[in-house]
Amino acid sequence: MVNLELSEVEVRERRLKSIISYHGTGQDLCERSRNRQLTLTERSFGQCSDCSQGCGQTLTYVIRGAAVIDHAPIGCSSGAGAASLTVDVSARARGLPPQEVHVLSTNIQEKDTVYGGLEKLRATIYEAKRRFDPSAIFVLSSCAAGIVGDDIESVADELQEELGIPVVPVFCEGFKSRIWSSGFDAAFHGILTRIVKAPVKKQPDLVNVFNFEGSDTFGPLLGKLGLRANYVVPLADVETLEKLSEAACTTHICETLAMYPAAALEQEYGVPEVKSPPPFGVQWTDNWLREVARLTGREEIVEDLIQSEHERVNEELTQVREQLKGKRIYIFAGDSYAHSIANMLLDLGLDLVGITTLHHDQTTDGGTESLDSLGNLVASKGEIGNYSVCNKQPYQVFKLLKDARPDILIVRHMNMTITGAKLGIPTMNDGDVNISAGYDGLVRLGKRLLDALKTKKLFENISRHCESPYTTWWLEQADPFFFEKNTGGDSAADTDDGEL
């Protein structure tokens, strides 16, 4: 049950019983998750992490016409440069007008952690209004602001009234959650509580599509059912967000990103969530289309559409499958989307030698079983023999890949391509998730993999010039999960710690 009366949404480890460490099989993880048997445990050695504020930034920085204030030390805004580079390119690729990010930092310093940073925040909100004349201002909290207890909500309330635009506090302090995706929920909670309005006029042909800054692939697919894609929240403007409640239904590219706002829109405004896996892979696209059609009253035309789409892509799909058959592939990506990629790769006939996801939610918002993406994957494609959860620890992934020896690695974050490159494994970053959606997306993914396989020599060359940063001790360790503690696995790490 979503509670929009509260200032903050609970972090995932409490709300969804999420975990960041596991190794075993897909089926086992499904079964143990059903009873919430697994507890959030840590590694005794951590090399790196992301943070919730980063996920909050990923969504809010790229809302058209809004301004964002990182109430934080300046280093927390390091993502602003990358967002500036990508947002305009993404907007143009989507056929939208040019777009800029409008980000300011309060630059919290030592003195502010003693005397508080609220005066700085107030001044920065006025400055954002003066410079950008935004239609909304998001205030993102940080570790420093959270630790000293700056009451950003009171300042937001006060200035929202004075400035006459939504001033949205986003509680995404990095230290608060071990699951950085909690930052998505924090940003959505702010949007749901301060921006989304009750519907004025329902739009029966509008489908909310929660996504990142991806290509326009849902639009053409939904268009075949006479529907329009309402892409949110990146690249959307504040007015579009206000009307999320007017849509006929809500779908998303993965549960990890958007099951929270989808559940909230259904509960608060009766906008039903498409409760079948997203359209990645043939069967999942069939089922997704059927569910969208059911929710929008288009059952009569959907079966013909599915049949004609199958016929249209059949020849190309068969060719791609023949060329990819038997190639060994490893997936390293966020929770739900990793399952969607796996479903597509198995559809393409590849040999899936392992999956590592960045965290695992043991349940979904609303507890809907049909949204359990791992359950759906295991049900449709069978057991995943080599399955692990690891919050991006290169030292661990290095060993996992060495053991699995894939022909190709597919990742969802650019920085994770480096580990594959160091090992000489052709590595493909699946950055634009939308591009693989639908029947055409599956064919496109197959062709992109075939292109990536041609880079084998390049990656082998890179590997020859890379020195491993790890000690012989670690490289000779048999167990990649040596530092994993108390997960119920059979790791040797319960009693012994080593050094990298």
Ligand code: SF4
């Ligand atoms: S973990 Fe804390 S200090 Fe680090 S970037 Fe995130 S909010 Fe800033």
